[in-house]
Amino acid sequence: MRFDTVIIGGGLAGLTAGITLQEAGRKTVIVSAGQNALHFFSGTFESTEAERERITEFFVRAGIPVHFQDGQRLMPAGTFRPAALSLEDVTLFPQTPVSSKALIVNFSGFHDFFTAFLAEGLEKNGTTCRICTLDLPEMEHLRLSPSEMRSVNIARVMDSCWEKAVADIRVMHKDEDLILLPQVFGLKDASIPGKILAALPARAAFIGTMPPSVPGIRTQMQLKRRYEILGGTFLMGDEVTSAAIHDGVVSSITTRNLDTSRIFGEYFILASGGYFSKGLAATPVQVVEPLFRLDVAFEEDRNGWYRQDFFADQPYMDFGVKTDADLHAVKDGQPLKNLFAVGSILGGTRPDFGSAAGLALRTAFAAADAITTSKPQE
Amino acid sequence: MTLQEYTASAHNFEECMKCTICTAYCPVVPVNPRYPGPKQAGPDGERLRLKDPYFFNKALKYCLNCKRCEVVCPSGVKVADIIQAARIKYDRSKPKIRDRMLAGTDFMGTLARPFAPIVNGMTGLGATKAVLDATLAIDRHRTFPKYSAHGFEGWLKRHAREQAKFERQVAYFHGCYVNYNFPQLGKDLVKVLNALGVGVQLLEGEKCCGVAMISNGMTREATRHAQHNVSVLQKAVDKGLTVVTTSSTCTFTIRDEYPELLKVDNAGVRDALVLATRYIYQALESGAATLRFREDYHARIAYHTPCHLEKLGWGLFSQELLKMIPGVEFILLDSNCCGIAGTYGFKKENYEASQAIGKPLFDQVEAVNPDFIACDCETCKWQLEMSTGYTVKHPISILAEALA
Numbered sequence: 001m002r003f004d005t006v007i008i009g010g011g012l013a014g015l016t017a018g019i020t021l022q023e024a025g026r027k028t029v030i031v032s033a034g035q036n037a038l039h040f041f042s043g044t045f046e047s048t049e050a051e052r053e054r055i056t057e058f059f060v061r062a063g064i065p066v067h068f069q070d071g072q073r074l075m076p077a078g079t080f081r082p083a084a085l086s087l088e089d090v091t092l093f094p095q096t097p098v099s100s101k102a103l104i105v106n107f108s109g110f111h112d113f114f115t116a117f118l119a120e121g122l123e124k125n126g127t128t129c130r131i132c133t134l135d136l137p138e139m140e141h142l143r144l145s146p147s148e149m150r151s152v153n154i155a156r157v158m159d160s161c162w163e164k165a166v167a168d169i170r171v172m173h174k175d176e177d178l179i180l181l182p183q184v185f186g187l188k189d190a191s192i193p194g195k196i197l198a199a200l201p202a203r204a205a206f207i208g209t210m211p212p213s214v215p216g217i218r219t220q221m222q223l224k225r226r227y228e229i230l231g232g233t234f235l236m237g238d239e240v241t242s243a244a245i246h247d248g249v250v251s252s253i254t255t256r257n258l259d260t261s262r263i264f265g266e267y268f269i270l271a272s273g274g275y276f277s278k279g280l281a282a283t284p285v286q287v288v289e290p291l292f293r294l295d296v297a298f299e300e301d302r303n304g305w306y307r308q309d310f311f312a313d314q315p316y317m318d319f320g321v322k323t324d325a326d327l328h329a330v331k332d333g334q335p336l337k338n339l340f341a342v343g344s345i346l347g348g349t350r351p352d353f354g355s356a357a358g359l360a361l362r363t364a365f366a367a368a369d370a371i372t373t374s375k376p377q378e
Numbered sequence: 379m380t381l382q383e384y385t386a387s388a389h390n391f392e393e394c395m396k397c398t399i400c401t402a403y404c405p406v407v408p409v410n411p412r413y414p415g416p417k418q419a420g421p422d423g424e425r426l427r428l429k430d431p432y433f434f435n436k437a438l439k440y441c442l443n444c445k446r447c448e449v450v451c452p453s454g455v456k457v458a459d460i461i462q463a464a465r466i467k468y469d470r471s472k473p474k475i476r477d478r479m480l481a482g483t484d485f486m487g488t489l490a491r492p493f494a495p496i497v498n499g500m501t502g503l504g505a506t507k508a509v510l511d512a513t514l515a516i517d518r519h520r521t522f523p524k525y526s527a528h529g530f531e532g533w534l535k536r537h538a539r540e541q542a543k544f545e546r547q548v549a550y551f552h553g554c555y556v557n558y559n560f561p562q563l564g565k566d567l568v569k570v571l572n573a574l575g576v577g578v579q580l581l582e583g584e585k586c587c588g589v590a591m592i593s594n595g596m597t598r599e600a601t602r603h604a605q606h607n608v609s610v611l612q613k614a615v616d617k618g619l620t621v622v623t624t625s626s627t628c629t630f631t632i633r634d635e636y637p638e639l640l641k642v643d644n645a646g647v648r649d650a651l652v653l654a655t656r657y658i659y660q661a662l663e664s665g666a667a668t669l670r671f672r673e674d675y676h677a678r679i680a681y682h683t684p685c686h687l688e689k690l691g692w693g694l695f696s697q698e699l700l701k702m703i704p705g706v707e708f709i710l711l712d713s714n715c716c717g718i719a720g721t722y723g724f725k726k727e728n729y730e731a732s733q734a735i736g737k738p739l740f741d742q743v744e745a746v747n748p749d750f751i752a753c754d755c756e757t758c759k760w761q762l763e764m765s766t767g768y769t770v771k772h773p774i775s776i777l778a779e780a781l782a
Contacts, residue, residue: 001663001694001698033452033454034399034449034450034451034452034453034454035399035403035450035451035452036452039397039399039402040397141411142411143411144411144412145411145412145413145414145415145418147414147418147422148401148407148414148415148418150398150401150402152398152401152402153401153407153408156408211397211398212397212398212399212402217402225712228710233694233697235691235694236449236450236688236713237448237449237450237688237689237691238691239454255691256691257690257691257692258691258692259649260649261656261660276395276452277452
């Protein structure tokens with residue numbers, strides 16, 4: 001099989017590159033070893049001013065409403081983090097304290113949303129909190145498997161009966177100027193969170209839950225659909241097993257499922273993610289990129305990989321694949337001419353600032369641009 | 379000897395990170411709250427079952443074995459294999475007569491085919507359906523696949539001499555469906571392969587792949603079929619033949635379920651068994667042959683990828699072949715299970731769940747409103763035709779009708 005560009009990794013970086021290239025009329029394939037970090041996505045990308053218009057339009061074309069608004073995002077433990085580009089259902093606050101009184105609403109039996117932590121954090125910032133739980137008969141059947149009372153299962157029920165939840169919250173609501181709900185709305189229909197915000201009697205915000213992330217899954221499904229509508233080939237659940245490199249140029253790869261049918265490409269984009277996605281792997285003595293054996297920047301002394309303080313910046317988060325200034329991946333000290341490395345595999349992201357998503361978007365655009373503007377190879 | 383060799387488990391359950399992504403994509407979880415979901419039924423439950431078989435949960439029977447959990451797992455855990463292997467190891471309940479009938483596709487086919495007109499007439503009657511529903515708990519909404527009076531094997535034997543004239547040859551594992559229910563698909567395959575300059579021959583006595591036996595707890599019978607089929611396939615491989623197939627589930631079962639679940643070694647034949655769509659795509663891609671299509675062919679086709687084809691990762695071959703036909707408007711349907719899962723949806727107790735699982739797919743088909751649906755799986759075909767009213771054609775049959 002022959003494609004203009006072969007993309008390894010089907011997360012935010014891989015899909016962004018794939019969609020951008022398909023929009024430019026290129027024929028691409030994405031090889032994705034299972035689902036990806038979008039399933040842990042908080043709904044906020046990063047604090048950045050660059051390429052606002054391009055990023056907004058990119059998501060709008062995929063049917064994903066986003067907004068830019070500098071402000072503070074309320075975290076699940078009641079703390080605040082700076083944020084800007086976010087999905088439309090992420091409420092950003094201009095300053096703290098965000099309210100004098102807040103109503104925190106949870107679903108009865110849902111343990112992946114920590115209302116007490118949220119209240120404690122907010123009360124430190126001068127907000128009085130009241131916690132209420134919702135009991136809807138439509139959710140009774142979920143209790144048959146209490147261990148599976150999870151964000152996605154609740155979201156499925158809420159897709160069809162969110163209006164009942166809103167009606168109950170209206171009854172619970174007294175004089176609070178802020179209503180906080182878990183992020184369990186709009187799994188398939190992106191318009192539901194906005195309708196809920198409009199229907200509630202006070203300003204409201206959706207707060208992140210334990211994974212999987214409902215807005216993250218929705219974003220993944222919409223991006224994949226957009227990619228396939230544009231004619232892209234998405235190989236889900238397959239993984240790259242080998243790559244052929246000659247004279248600094250990648251010519252083809254093999255995958256587990258397609259074994260002897262090699263996938264040839266003019267360009268290759270490596271968007272295989274960080275440690276979780278196995279784009280990077282740590283052995284006892286080194287950090288490696290397992291597929292192409294690319295050069296990885298890491299601390300030689302293993303004792304320097306992490307710090308005792310769990311909450312401190314961890315050096316291993318900075319390790320990543322080496323590239324030149326144009327994101328060409330470096331192998332044995334030489335940049336490979338047609339292999340770009342994008343997204344979390346580059347390292348240096350900080351999960352607490354949501355910068356992995358920003359890095360994925362920015363580098364994926366850069367690699368796609370480099371491919372669409374370069375001359376065809378000999 | 380590394381530490382991993384001491385700690386490694388079958389189907390690598392210990393690599394599960396508890397991310398719950400499998401449960402988010404499981405088609406059963408949204409419709410059947412009695413099913414604990416793939417993470418709980420698979421890796422979580424395995425941890426307990428290894429301590430004490432007491433923890434085996436009968437609710438594992440609700441698993442469709444669609445393998446979607448494995449396709450989405452970011453850690454490469456064989457979630458569905460863990461679940462199915464646990465059913466084989468711990469479930470002591472005997473399969474019911476109904477389950478034995480549904481699972482014995484080639485036995486039932488052999489019995490029914492000589493009386494095909496009578497059997498087809500009978501199974502189509504409302505009264506028969508009511509009796510089957512009441513006595514055997516086969517849901518009355520289901521339409522039984524029709525039996526064909528003349529099997530495919532007999533037809534190909536009658537054409538063996540002309541097929542032998544082709545210089546290039548393949549063997550064909552046709553499966554029960556083509557032999558007993560729908561020989562036309564086999565004839566279509568022969569037409570397309572002949573157009574490529576390839577002759578088709580039978581294997582030396584294939585048996586049902588056994589997928590329905592595996593899912594109905596008939597492990598011993600399934601293992602016997604697997605051993606037989608591997609030896610028959612080996613004979614073809616020894617002659618240097620590639621073995622083509624048209625059923626994505628038979629192919630998946632022989633390639634992956636034989637070694638993973640039945641512990642039948644298929645290493646000698648696994649790579650020689652390919653779906654015909656892949657074989658044809660590769661023949662065209664290599665330039666070894668070309669196909670000429672009609673100029674007046676027009677069709678708006680919605681393609682549904684069966685779960686087991688999704689797991690095989692070969693859906694793109696069928697898709698690319700359909701896109702090659704001039705005059706085809708190709709629409710890829712979203713990745714969803716149709717809900718039938720072989721014999722699962724025929725059982726009265728599963729009918730509602732089966733239809734609820736398929737609903738997003740049925741709704742999308744209706745919204746797309748194609749001329750017909752394309753799909754590589756026979757049971758998806760029955761489900762989609764019953765539930766949407768649209769005709770479902772195999773990609774090979776579409777190629778055959780579009781040939782010049």
